[in-house]
Structures are given as structure tokens and as C-alpha cells.
Amino acid sequence: MSSHTVLHDPHSLIEAQLPLDRAPYEALATAVLAWTDPTLGVRDYEQIALQLTGHARALAADVARHAAALPKNGGRGALADVVLRETARRLSVPAAGTARCLQNRARLVRALYARLDRLTEPLSATA
Template identity: 45%
Template structure:
């Protein structure tokens, strides 16, 4: 076996501080379609293999973190006494709490992350287009 790295057509992005991902637009439509499909799954029975459930949960959690960053940035632009601020901070806190738990290989775990993505996008839609402070 050779120690020569294999050349691929893909590029791996390592961005631990998030400085590059701020410039990449979120690919909302496919992620929302996945989230809605996962939410619609029955929790009983073997609808998806456990490894697929875990992979979907991880994908949705990663996307939710990016959306949460955008919601947080929009929230920071709100006036201090805005009635939207407390609810937005509550949504962000709940998202942080749910995403702090490692995904399990279950449909319920994937659905949990799908719901987080959905609520974060709902909050983002509510905040976008508002005048800044």
C-alpha cells in the first residue's frame, strides 16, 4: 500500500471557527424537504435503518447550527426592547439544548433535529426584513 494521498474531485472544508461558512449561503430547500419527510415518518416500526437515522440526525444538526448562527446574528440586530427578542432567545436556547445531546440511531432522534431546523427557519423568516436597531 502506498503512502501517496489519493486525489479526489471533492474538497474538504475545515472551518472550526466558522469564518468561511458565514460566506456560504444555506441550502435551505433540500434540507427542509428532508426535515419535513423525517417529521412525517411514523416513530414505531423499522421505517429507516438505525445508521441512516443517525446520519440524517447529524446532517440536520449541523444545518441547524448554521441556521442558529444566522438567527443569532439577526437577533443581535433587534432593538433591545423588541418583543421579538425574548422569543428568539428562547428558540435559540431550546435549539442549543436539543443540539447538545448526541444523536441516537432512532427515527425520534432524527425527528427531534428536523423540528429544530423547522423552528429555526420559522424564526429566521420572522426576523429577516426587519429594520435593524
Template identity: 50%
Template sequence: MNQTPVQTSGAVLCDPDGSLTRDLPLDREPVMLLATAVIALPTTGYTLPPQDCEQIARLLAGHARLVAEDVQALCAQLPRLSPLRPLTETVLGEARRRLSVNPRPTLASAQNRARVVRILYERLDRLQCLPPS
């Protein structure tokens, strides 16, 4: 018989200023799977419970803020006249605008945050592929 203890409960870390989690890598794969699944849900004829929608939206919003910080740091390293800078700044501005509104307990709110996560990761990937300047 396996003597490995099973974790039956967990603790939620509240770290709004990021001081405890700043150096931890983002867990991209499960968040992107969640974002893809939420975006794929039809907006009519299928409903998630409102509490689930709000929880998903909050999780995605928190993750999006962390990805936005990484994108902002890479954007700051771009040359001032880089053609990537205006688009990156536009993506960041739109993400900030969408994330400034509290999540609502609706599927549309969760899908909105999922799209923000997706676009921020697309921008992050684009910036990470650049050779060092």
C-alpha cells in the same frame, strides 16, 4: 455521446469551526424537504435502519447549528426592548439544548433535529422580514 465526466464519488468536508464554509449560502430546500419527510414518517410500524436515522440526525443537526448562527446574528441586531427578542432567544436556547445531545440511531432523534431545523428557519424568516433598524 456526451463527454461530460460523471462524478462517481465525493468528499465529505469536516469543518467543525466553520472557517471554510462560513461564507457559503445554506442549501435550504433539500434540507427542508428532508426535514418535512422525516417529520411525516410514522413513529410506529415503519422503521428506517438505525444507521440512516443517525446519519439524517447528524446532517440535520449540523445544518441547524448553521441556521442558529444566522438567527443569533439577526437577534443581536434587534433593539434591546424588541418584543421579538425574548422569543428568538427562547428558540435559540431550546435549539442549543436539543443540539447539545449527540444524535441517537432512532427515528425520534432524527425527527427531533428536523423540528429544530424547521423552527429555526421559521424564526430566521421572521427576522429577515423586518425592516432595517
């Protein structure tokens, strides 16, 4: 008998209600972008790539949820669509396990947070 419970959430409704743990990923992105000549092992690169990629995917889903709630004729939603298409394109490429690849993933995380911030700020602040 298994002690695990399988959760069926095809519309990601539970995930939508959980806040992202932003601070550690912003700190990781900052650290990765500060690298000039890292000497990490292959497994370290792989682990960081998994962390940044997974968080970028969660962020993209959050951006998509917020963009979907906006009026269709608004500029914020259109720009979010552009960012999401670019995110999908960049995440479709497997992580190479290099400092350059990780820095690109870190930039992606930063761009997604910037877009999320723009989507969640009051409309009067964006005018």
C-alpha cells in the same frame, strides 16, 4: 507538503456571508416528519441525524447573527434568544439514532427557519 489550506475564521465572518441551502433541508425535515414506521438501517439514522444536527447548528448561528443586529428592547430579538436557548438545550443531547430523535431534530430545523423568517422580514410586516 499538504495541498490543504487552513482557514482561520474565529468570528465566522465567511459563514455569515454564505446563504444556507434551505430547500434540501426543508425537504428532509418534511420527509422525516412524515415517517410513520420507518425501516432504516442504523447508519441511515446516524447520517440523517448528522445532517439535521449540522444544519440546525448553522441555522442557530444565522438566527443569532440576525438577532444580534436587532435593537435590544425589541420583542423579535427576545424571542430569538428563547429559541436559541432551547436549540442549545436540545442539541446538547446526543442524537439517539431513532425515528423519534430525528423527528425532534426535524422539528427543530423547522422552528429555526420560522424564527429566521421572522427576523429577516421587514418590521412593518410583523406588526
